[in-house]
Amino acid sequence: MRTKRAPRPLPPAEDHAARFARQREGDRMAVAEDYVELVSDLLREEGEARSVEIARRMGVAQATVAATVTRLQRDGLVATKPYRGIFLTEAGEAMAASARARHDLVVRFLLSLGLDPATAEEDAEGLEHHVSDATLAAFARFLKERQE
Template identity: 75%
Template structure:
């Protein structure tokens, strides 16, 4: 069971990373292109093409000829949830004493593998730490 959960978390992590990056590119640059995904993710164009194809089949991404990649409503929801979870994990890591740069780096892996119970505990800890600091 534990290994199956890990494999599913890895698949979900990839989808979340892609939709989050697509959302960032759309917001920052007005477009998301496969070549830019490959560059930022540090993977080949072929890897991006295969992953985007899976995201399309899963109903998270749409492609438009000569216009790049777009998120569906489901893709936008996944991107927003992934960003919120990432931000929570960063805030938690900073609250327990990590510097901001390390917290950002470490959150990239932790955000996808923390259970809902852990995230609730992180949120509770962060809320108390931020209240105590104020």
């Protein structure tokens, strides 16, 4: 028979607000990271990254891609060239590499827990943007210790 656990108390309001602020920032960054990572993948695999292909792969309208690309340009992560598609800036390349490394680490961690590859990939898509650097470091330590 399971024992009932006492509900956890609410944290102080400032701590609670800070947690939600980090979550919102994670959501905002997730979009940018997903886009630059996809642009990087398309450039590597297909030699070009066009809005129509990004929309198809992200499952969004081309207008959504256009608005997001405009924001990414403003943030210095991508550049566009007429009739040539979307390219990453140096900052965009760095963000894509970082996002890819985090994604790969989370997938490897989830696989080490016994998840199947498809589930690990799907779950990593959300987790990679919302775990702290401390948690990622713990994942890496766990994987390293498991190998030894």
